[in-house]
Amino acid sequence: MAEMTYAAAGAAALAEMMDADRTVWALGEDLGRGGVFGQYAGLEDRFGAERIVSTPISEAAIMGIGVGAAMTGTRPVVEMRFADFALCATDELINQAAKARFMFGGQTRVPLTVRMPVGMWRSSAAQHSQSLEALYTHIPGLVVMMPATPADNHAMLKAAIRSDDPVVYLEHKNLWPLSGEVPDDAAPYRIGTAGVARHGSDLTIVTWSATLHDILSAAERAAGAGVADIEVLDLRTLWPWDKARVLQSVRRTGRLLIAHEAVVVGGFGAEVAATVAEELHSDLKAPVRRIGAPKLPIGYAPTLENEIKLGPDRLDAAIARMMS
Amino acid sequence: MNNRGNLDQHRFLAFHREMLRIRALEEAALEGLRQGLVLGAIHPSIGQEAIAAGVAGQLRRDDILLSTHRGHGHTLAKGADPEAMMRELFGRQGGNCGGKGGSMHIADFSVGMLGANGVVGANIVIATGAAHAIRLHGDDRIVACFFGDGAINRGPFLEGLNWAAVFDLPVLFVCEDNGFAATTRSADLSAGPGPAARAASFGIAAESIDGNDITAVAETAEALIDQVRRQRRPAFLHARTYRLTGHTGADPASYRPASEVEQAWENDPIARSRALLSAAGTDEETFNAMTQAVANEMKQIFEAARDAPWPDPAEGLTDVLDAQAPEVA
Numbered sequence: 001m002a003e004m005t006y007a008a009a010g011a012a013a014l015a016e017m018m019d020a021d022r023t024v025w026a027l028g029e030d031l032g033r034g035g036v037f038g039q040y041a042g043l044e045d046r047f048g049a050e051r052i053v054s055t056p057i058s059e060a061a062i063m064g065i066g067v068g069a070a071m072t073g074t075r076p077v078v079e080m081r082f083a084d085f086a087l088c089a090t091d092e093l094i095n096q097a098a099k100a101r102f103m104f105g106g107q108t109r110v111p112l113t114v115r116m117p118v119g120m121w122r123s124s125a126a127q128h129s130q131s132l133e134a135l136y137t138h139i140p141g142l143v144v145m146m147p148a149t150p151a152d153n154h155a156m157l158k159a160a161i162r163s164d165d166p167v168v169y170l171e172h173k174n175l176w177p178l179s180g181e182v183p184d185d186a187a188p189y190r191i192g193t194a195g196v197a198r199h200g201s202d203l204t205i206v207t208w209s210a211t212l213h214d215i216l217s218a219a220e221r222a223a224g225a226g227v228a229d230i231e232v233l234d235l236r237t238l239w240p241w242d243k244a245r246v247l248q249s250v251r252r253t254g255r256l257l258i259a260h261e262a263v264v265v266g267g268f269g270a271e272v273a274a275t276v277a278e279e280l281h282s283d284l285k286a287p288v289r290r291i292g293a294p295k296l297p298i299g300y301a302p303t304l305e306n307e308i309k310l311g312p313d314r315l316d317a318a319i320a321r322m323m324s
Numbered sequence: 325m326n327n328r329g330n331l332d333q334h335r336f337l338a339f340h341r342e343m344l345r346i347r348a349l350e351e352a353a354l355e356g357l358r359q360g361l362v363l364g365a366i367h368p369s370i371g372q373e374a375i376a377a378g379v380a381g382q383l384r385r386d387d388i389l390l391s392t393h394r395g396h397g398h399t400l401a402k403g404a405d406p407e408a409m410m411r412e413l414f415g416r417q418g419g420n421c422g423g424k425g426g427s428m429h430i431a432d433f434s435v436g437m438l439g440a441n442g443v444v445g446a447n448i449v450i451a452t453g454a455a456h457a458i459r460l461h462g463d464d465r466i467v468a469c470f471f472g473d474g475a476i477n478r479g480p481f482l483e484g485l486n487w488a489a490v491f492d493l494p495v496l497f498v499c500e501d502n503g504f505a506a507t508t509r510s511a512d513l514s515a516g517p518g519p520a521a522r523a524a525s526f527g528i529a530a531e532s533i534d535g536n537d538i539t540a541v542a543e544t545a546e547a548l549i550d551q552v553r554r555q556r557r558p559a560f561l562h563a564r565t566y567r568l569t570g571h572t573g574a575d576p577a578s579y580r581p582a583s584e585v586e587q588a589w590e591n592d593p594i595a596r597s598r599a600l601l602s603a604a605g606t607d608e609e610t611f612n613a614m615t616q617a618v619a620n621e622m623k624q625i626f627e628a629a630r631d632a633p634w635p636d637p638a639e640g641l642t643d644v645l646d647a648q649a650p651e652v653a
């Protein structure tokens with residue numbers, strides 16, 4: 001058992017995989033100096049510049065090289081620096097990585113892990129703050145993972161690297177300094193499994209990534225105020241998602257709220273909501289609701305950014321509405 | 325390029341045969357298109373066969389090839405099974421990709437052919453990635469990456485060539501310059517002195533050749549393949565040619581004068597190869613026997629593909645992801 005930050009847990013997971021498997025390597029801008037957020041700190045010293053590769057500012061090439069190298073017997077971990085910049089590599093990810101196995105009739109696998117830091121963080125404005133997970137959950141052929149804790153970042157990154165599928169791995173920038181226990185003997189993470197972050201009986205909240213922590217605080221407030229005993233599910237993998245776990249919980253509570261940092265319209269919450277509405281219509285005590293960002297570019301000034309964020313007031317109001 | 329009297333007939337008859345096979349495969353595919361057997365678009369390489377035969381035909385079986393939408397010739401010359409290719413064009417069982425890909429996605433990993441590509445220029449960075457993996461494995465394979473003159477205006481061309489040069493990767497980039505990008509004359513929309521000059525600006529050794537002269541292609545490619553293999557550095561081959569058919573099998577190419585195409589036929593690489601071999605002493609009988617053997621091969625392939633069953637619809641659900649949502653909570 002070790003106490004570690006979310007960033008250090010990522011570095012430790014990658015180091016463990018690189019120790020275990022010579023074909024694992026990482027590539028991205030400035031990785032040799034630890035990556036922009038320190039999530040690669042110490043790795044170049046340990047593994048050398050041949051396996052921790054500092055690249056030119058060439059996102060299409062970083063992703064495309066990852067695809068070619070993944071089809072040639074290696075397991076590349078591709079760093080996109082900010083999820084926003086991965087948009088420069090959409091062809092390489094969506095048309096190439098996600099399609100190669102199917103399109104070539106199963107002749108190849110693309111064991112690629114694509115790390116994309118997401119989320120609002122220190123007034124980063126419209127091009128350095130987005131949560132774009134819904135873009136990738138829409139694409140057949142991609143796994144989408146979003147760890148919310150240091151322990152999960154450790155276990156889930158290892159699972160992503162071990163996977164033969166291309167994995168879009170979205171870490172939240174606000175979580176880098178978050179500290180937590182990372183057990184040495186954790187069971188391997190099984191892709192597609194949600195976590196029960198809090199047990200409860202009145203209302204199910206499905207969430208993921210950094211929003212988990214806001215939801216856990218809101219659930220404590222709601223319990224303290226006698227508003228609701230909330231079950232919090234951390235989806236962790238968005239595709240394939242743990243439908244069984246969500247349905248089981250909502251069948252019991254009869255109420256579902258989905259909360260995410262991303263824009264609500266067309267967000268992944270819509271998929272969860274539609275599925276629950278289709279499967280559990282007669283078990284529901286209240287309409288399924290979603291809460292997230294309005295359909296706006298993210299502003300720079302804190303007063304503008306706060307309009308987009310799920311602050312405590314909005315969360316408390318949404319919970320109260322579910323229970324009314 | 326070559327003193328005709330000294331032409332190595334044995335070697336160049338093999339290239340000649342490969343060009344005939346490519347031509348015959350694509351003529352059969354065009355016939356398949358007319359009969360409604362080829363389902364999607366095909367991009368014939370008729371007129372460009374010398375580059376495929378002379379470059380892809382000299383790679384080792386374990387070398388890696390990345391191809392384009394106009395990739396039948398490269399793929400065949402790398403050693404892929406033509407019957408599997410024809411079945412793929414017809415969307416049938418036993419196609420290289422089981423009918424999931426079609427012409428623009430033919431791949432044959434068993435001969436190191438990592439895919440044609442439906443996206444112009446996309447293969448350049450994938451090829452560079454394969455070469456980066458080879459560098460990590462530390463073996464002596466190389467990668468050959470074909471693309472057209474149109475691809476040099478896409479971003480991945482810059483990103484891939486720069487990368488291959490700074491990381492010292494064993495890639496032979498092959499620009500097949502047929503003068504056209506779909507209906508556009510590439511020269512009208514490409515600035516500067518051309519593909520080789522762009523490669524040279526990255527410090528990549530670049531050669532420009534007549535891509536319809538099999539001797540020029542074979543000798544330059546042999547030297548560049550050897551150089552890339554030994555030096556573990558990229559090289560660039562710019563091969564000038566002409567697309568004798570339309571952009572696709574269905575394109576009448578009315579954007580260029582018929583006289584231009586007629587003239588280009590006089591420069592047909594297969595006719596030129598035949599003339600060289602004749603001058604060096606190859607007799608009519610040898611050519612006739614070769615043409616007949618190739619025709620028989622393609623006839624048999626065509627019929628086998630035509631008679632092959634469709635893929636089981638259930639196949640369409642396979643090879644997407646290993647990861648599955650848990651069934652029980």
Ligand SMILES: Cc1ncc(C[n+]2csc(CCOP(=O)(O)OP(=O)(O)O)c2C)c(N)n1
Nearest residue numbers: 394442443444472473474475502504505506
């Ligand atoms: C990114 C992209 N843009 C456009 C197309 C449509 N397209 C297919 S082939 C082609 C022309 C390509 O020209 P070139 O690279 O010279 O290859 P050629 O067809 O001459 O062999 C175009 C525009 C495409 N497939 N991919």
Ligand SMILES: [Mg+2]
Nearest residue numbers: 472473502504
């Ligand atoms: Mg062209």
